[in-house]
Amino acid sequence: MLILSLLILVLAAACVLAVRGVRADVSAESEPLTVPEALFAPESLEGVLCAQLMDGEITRSQYMRSMAGIAARDEERHPLVVPRYEG
Numbered sequence: 811m812l813i814l815s816l817l818i819l820v821l822a823a824a825c826v827l828a829v830r831g832v833r834a835d836v837s838a839e840s841e842p843l844t845v846p847e848a849l850f851a852p853e854s855l856e857g858v859l860c861a862q863l864m865d866g867e868i869t870r871s872q873y874m875r876s877m878a879g880i881a882a883r884d885e886e887r888h889p890l891v892v893p894r895y896e897g
């Protein structure tokens with residue numbers, strides 16, 4: 811009888827410890843996750859323009875003019891050279 815009572819006490823203690831561990835895990839998961847803003851910051855001029863367009867800071871025509879200017883500048887700096895086909 812003593813062994814049975816001791817076994818019940820050990821099982822009850824194990825259940826209490828298990829429930830406390832689960833509650834601690836749940837409370838840790840319920841805390842909001844903080845993500846740094848720098849992770850989502852645009853890394854290029856095109857990205858900045860796209861973010862401004864999405865936020866409504868610039869209009870669609872302003873975006874298109876700016877992108878055309880970027881393309882023209884890129885064409886000056888790095889012209890596209892297509893090899894001639896002699897076949």
